Amino acid sequence: MLSALTQLLIFQLAGEVIARGLALPIPGPVLGMLFLFVALLIKGGPGENLQTTSQNLLQHLSLLFVPAGTGIMVHLHRVSDEWLPLLASLIVSTLATLIVTALVMKLCQRSPAASGEAS
């Protein structure tokens, strides 16, 4: 687990350094993900160690958003002043994005392979 976590941090660090060094608009962790993906393609898959650690980390991905979400208490004032535009914007935009993305993908798919249930 320790070595797997170290690997993840090294890829994040590499992503961070290159994104900042080259002033890329892509954030460091996303670049790190890209690097790790390429490394996996070259290596032919993750080791058992990395596989298990990532699974554990991703299983509780939603936990990692709790600290930032709690920040709503700092903005309660603005949120209560502008609640209507904020709420309407978030609801309309989220629904529109879900529908548009799914529709466009469905239209572009030549052979629809429908199987299983999701989300």
Next chain:
Amino acid sequence: MTQEISQIWVYLSASPLLGLTITLLAYQGAFAIYQRTGNNPLANPVLIAVSVLVLFLTLTGTTYETYFAGAQFVHFLLGPATVALAIPLYTQFRRVRSMLLPVVAGLLAGSLTAIISAVLVARLLGASTSTQLSLAPKSVTTPIAMGIAERIGGIPSLTAVLVIVTGILGAVGARYVFDAMKLRDPAIRGFAIGIASHGIGTARAFQVNEQSGAFAALAMGMNGALTALLVPWLLSSF
């Protein structure tokens, strides 16, 4: 006795221990409720945990800064977790490759819809400029969205909150939207949820189906990069 308790409280409220512990407690409680409802999207664990924490911090008069001094250790793991998304992506790579055209088209359409519709609706309803700017990157994962908001003159910490709310809305609503559309393909469902509601949607997708989760992770990564490129450019042409 009362004095001793207040001394203990003085110690606890100044140490990162409390912020970290209550974050983990609140989340595990929330997750237990979520599981008890049979993973009902309405019982979203982030929503429940955040509500409990805000209530607790407000009642005890603890500031967010003090809380975050402890909670930052959890927040930090967002970075390595983003990197770890490469693994499900790799596992699903064959399916992704066979869907290259829908993936690229869905990404472009979804990313543009997310940015433009958010800013337009807020503008039509009279939101302030800084609020509009803070809304623009709301569909991408927290660290990316905060970086974008900072660059374009929004309020990064407000953006972080809007990102979380967007994530919860998508995680809660996606199932009903897709069912109404009679859309069954787990790859498309996952990808759309990843575009609209980043990591929280991805977390939800992983709990439902491994393939959905991998496509959500792919969508969230690609949308993060594309939104970082699109937002500054779109806003200058508005």
